[in-house]
């Protein structure tokens with residue numbers, strides 16, 4: 001790879017990050033306290049887009065049919081870099097995925113990069129996207145369908161973690177909602193009059209558990225029950241809950257989904273219950289851009305961060321950043337905000353997302369993402385290499401076409 005970002009641009013990004021640090025930390029803490037879940041991030045979205053607007057971005061709120069989504073634009077022409085914000089909390093667990101830090105790091109990266117461009121009169125576009133509901137719902141999917149990322153030279157977003165790495169892996173994932181309907185009756189007096197909707201779920205649960213043994217190593221199936229009955233003396237007439245099916249690629253996931261449906265249908269048939277099984281959103285697998293990853297490694301080292309050794313596809317989740325990675329060259333590096341073993345979706349990680357270590361990682365992410373964005377804007381060779389890598393990857397991808405239901 002050729003030239004790095006000019007030193008004065010790196011300095012400008014660093015200076016703006018330092019100047020905005022208090023503002024970003026205050027916003028991150030406020031979003032953490034709000035802990036609004038997917039599609040309900042009204043105050044978080046308003047607060048974050050307000051901060052961005054004050055730094056000279058043109059903000060449009062309520063896009064792609066989602067009131068809590070926004071897009072903030074800076075510049076009219078030239079190379080185009082986008083930074084994506086997430087700000088949804090987890091149901092029942094608050095900001096245990098640290099999306100408050102994602103929100104402010106992407107905002108900060110966009111603000112600092114835009115300012116460094118303005119100061120030098122460079123023609124380029126910087127976009128900051130507010131994407132709701134990453135933890136279920138998939139706010140980035142409608143944004144992708146509406147082509148928001150199609151003309152981006154790079155899309156960048158960091159994720160807090162218990163390790164630091166330029167590349168993150170994420171599985172394709174389908175979200176399911178299930179309901180079994182039976183018939184209530186007196187559990188002692190007339191058990192023979194009832195149709196047991198809990199039995200149906202137990203059948204399905206056991207069916208999935210047996211099936212798991214035959215799945216590929218990368219596959220995951222897991223879920224829970226929301227409603228399991230109302231009283232011990234009533235045959236449960238309704239049970240419902242949710243599941244996720246996951247795999248490394250859409251093709252295998254599609255095969256899994258057909259079997260998953262068959263297991264639930266068999267359970268309904270065995271117990272005489274009615275089944276409603278809704279296949280909700282599917283997240284695509286994450287396609288990291290190798291050239292952007294190379295730039296990330298360079299800039300992680302430059303801000304003094306050491307990368308942890310990450311085994312590809314080990315300990316992965318899923319993200320709708322995967323869908324973005326099919327639309328434009330994308331990178332989703334992870335930065336440690338806690339010690340190894342204290343991973344997301346835990347109470348301890350929620351605390352880490354509010355800790356000085358978490359906040360300083362967020363500011364380092366501002367700088368690293370800003371520098372990668374500067375590479376793409378200032379260096380045509382980098383930009384072209386990123387595009388080439390994206391196109392090469394596109395030749396090998398399997399497009400998600402749904403389960404054919």
Ligand SMILES: [Zn+2]
Nearest residue numbers: 097135344345
């Ligand atoms: Zn999460």
Ligand SMILES: [Zn+2]
Nearest residue numbers: 097099134159
């Ligand atoms: Zn997350």
